[in-house]
Amino acid sequence: MQLRIGTRSSPMALAQARLVASLLPRHPHEPVVVPMSTSGDRWGGSLAELGGKGAFVKELDRAQLDGEVDLVVHCLKDMPGDVPLPDGLTVAAYLPRDDVHDCVVGARLADLPPGARVGTSSVRRAAQLRRGHPRLTPVPVRGSANTRLAKLDAGEYDALILAVAGLERIGAGLRITQILTTSQMLPAVGAGVLALQCRSDDAPALAAARALDDARTRACVEAERALLRELRGHCHSPIAAYCTGGESGLTLHAAVFSPDGADLLEATDRGAEPEKLGVAVAGELLARGARALIDAIAR
Numbered sequence: 001m002q003l004r005i006g007t008r009s010s011p012m013a014l015a016q017a018r019l020v021a022s023l024l025p026r027h028p029h030e031p032v033v034v035p036m037s038t039s040g041d042r043w044g045g046s047l048a049e050l051g052g053k054g055a056f057v058k059e060l061d062r063a064q065l066d067g068e069v070d071l072v073v074h075c076l077k078d079m080p081g082d083v084p085l086p087d088g089l090t091v092a093a094y095l096p097r098d099d100v101h102d103c104v105v106g107a108r109l110a111d112l113p114p115g116a117r118v119g120t121s122s123v124r125r126a127a128q129l130r131r132g133h134p135r136l137t138p139v140p141v142r143g144s145a146n147t148r149l150a151k152l153d154a155g156e157y158d159a160l161i162l163a164v165a166g167l168e169r170i171g172a173g174l175r176i177t178q179i180l181t182t183s184q185m186l187p188a189v190g191a192g193v194l195a196l197q198c199r200s201d202d203a204p205a206l207a208a209a210r211a212l213d214d215a216r217t218r219a220c221v222e223a224e225r226a227l228l229r230e231l232r233g234h235c236h237s238p239i240a241a242y243c244t245g246g247e248s249g250l251t252l253h254a255a256v257f258s259p260d261g262a263d264l265l266e267a268t269d270r271g272a273e274p275e276k277l278g279v280a281v282a283g284e285l286l287a288r289g290a291r292a293l294i295d296a297i298a299r
Contacts, residue, residue, distance in 0.1 A: 001028060001029050001030070002029060002030050002031070002032045003024065003029035003030065003031045003032070003070050003071060003204070003205060003208060004032055004034050004068070004069040004070045004071070005017050005020060005021055005031055005032065005033050005034060005069065005070070005071050005072070005073060006034050006036055006060050006063055006064060006068070006069030006070075006071070006072040006073070007033060007034070007035055007036065007060075007072070007073050008035070008036065008037075008060070009035035009036060009037050010144040010145075010146075011144060011145070011146050011170050012144060012145050012146075012166055012169055012170050013035075013073070013075075014033065014035060015169045015170055015171075016073050016075070016169055016194055017033045017035075017073045018033055019169070019194075020071075020073050020095070020194065020196065020212070021033055023095075023212055024208050024209075024211075024212070025208060025211060028204075029204060029208060034068070034069050036059060036060060036063060036069075037059070057074060057078065057079060057080070060072045060074075060197075061085075061086050061089060061197075064089060064197065064198075064199060065086060065088055065089065065199070070198070070199070070202060070204075070205040071092075071196055071197070071198055071205050071208070071209055072196070072197040072198075073194055073195075073196060073197075074194070074195045074197060075166075075190075075193075075194065075195075076094070076189075076190030076191075076193040076194065076195045076221060077188040077189060077190040077191050077193070079190070079195065080234075080235065081189060081225055081228035081229060081233055081234075082228070082229070082232055082233060082234045082235075085197070088199055088200050088201070089197055089198070089199060089200065090197070090198060090199075090200045090206075091195045091196065091197055092196050092197065092198040092205070092206050092209035092210050092213070093195070093196040093209040093210055093211075093212045093213035093214075094193050094194070094195055094196075094213060094214055094217045094218045094221055095193065095194040095195075095196070095212055095214060095217070096214040096216075096217055097192045097193050097214070097216075097217045097220065097221075098165040098168070098169075098192040098193070098194075099163075099164040099165045099168065099192055100164075100165070100182070100187040100191040100192040100242060101163075101164045101179050101180060101181070101182065101185070101187070102125060102161055102162070102163060102164070102180045102185040102187065103161070103162060103163070103164045103167065103176045103177070103178060103179045103180060104118075104159050104160070104161055104176075104177050104178040104180065105149065105152060105159060105160045105161075105162055105167075105175045105176060105177055106152050106157070106158060106159035106160055106177060107158065107159045107177055107178075108177055108178045109129075109132075109133050109136065109159070109178065109180075112133075112136055112158055112159060114135040114136075115135070115136070115137055116136050116137065116158040116159065117137050117139045117156075117157050117158050117159075118136050118137065118138050118139065118157065118158065118159045118160070118161060119138075119139050119140075119141035119148060119151065119152065119156075119157035119159070119160045119161070120138055120139075120140075120141060120160070120161040121140055121141055121142055122161075122188070123236055123237070123238045123259060123297075124186075124188055124238045124239065124240050124257070125138070125161045125185065126138035126238075126259070126261075127238035127257035127258065127259055127260070127261040128184075128185050128186065128238075128240070128257065128261060129161065129185075129261070130259075130260055130261035130262075131257065131261030131262070131264065132184060132185075132261075134261075139157060141156075141157065141160065145162060145166050145167060145170055145172065146170065146172075148160055148162065149172065149175060159177070161180075161185070163191065163192070164176065164179060165191070165192045182242055186240035186241070186242060186253070186254075186255050187240060187241070187242045188240060188241075189221075189224040189225060189227070189228045189233075189239065189240075189241045190221050190224060190225065191242070193217060193221055196209040196212065196213075216245050218274075219243075219245055219250060219274045220243035220244065220245050220250065220274070221243070222274035222275060222278070223243045223250055223252050223271075223274035223275070223277045223278040223281075224241045224242070224243050224252065224254075224278065225278065226274060226275045226277070226278025226279055226282070227241055227252065227254055227278035227279070227281050227282045228241070228278075228282075229278075230278060230279050230282035230283070230286075231256070231282045231285065231286070231290060231294060232294065233294060236297055237256070237294050237297055238256065238257035238258070238259060238297070239254070239255070239256050239257075239294070240254065240255045240257075241253065241254035241255070241281075242254075243274075243277075248270075249270055249271055249272040250270065250271055250272065250274060250277055251268065251269075251270045252268065252269055252270075252271075252277050252278065252281045253266070253267075253268040253281075254266070254267055254268075254281050254282070254285060255267075256285055256290045256293050256294060257293075258293055258296075259297060263293060265285050265288045265289060265290050265293065266285075267281045267284035267285045267288070268281070269281045269284065
């Protein structure tokens, strides 16, 4: 019997789904990857006009609820943080976290001339780029990582900011020119994490996925996602967060930026319970004025 793994059809998404297929137990089910096109992949304009990050997941959610696929692989950072999963679906597992860092392809930021065009589709990255390198110009870029690299090679951009984990997953790690520290570019909520989504009543798929769940990663992303929910952040909010865990508990550092990078609110806290930690850090940011900063940004 097959265990059908639904995924977006981009090269990176396919690589991620094949990785999951290789890790899943082979018995009693044989994993098979089922590529699907989403409206987010087909759309060439701004995601804001299409409803945000949900454009990358809604077709997969529907196919899963309709029984067309059994397990769906998502990049966690592509899953909307301001809306719950549809009834009947659950995240059964988080794979061990990969590299969370952002990176530059094409040149080091310090070596770029004033006005250089740096491609990024992320308001989080653009805000931090404007703050740290105000002489550079963030320019929107859409498409898969492969498409973006082709646009860079064609001279449409002077450099790109992409995720280290994503480039490594498609075998393009050698294209990296500069890895940005988390101080230079605080990661997205859920950065570097693959989430395995199942139907809540599908016992075989749940059992297969849960065998891959990483407890430390789950704790960290639950704290980050709790913060995002408490802030009511949407995909156009320049919100960044990174949680680390150890024997002494969890540490969550988060930041909210204005789109131009001029305003920055930061908060850090420690705790043992992910949900409470995320809510606490969000509360500190809200007390410092994050609500006004977030609400000033159009969806």
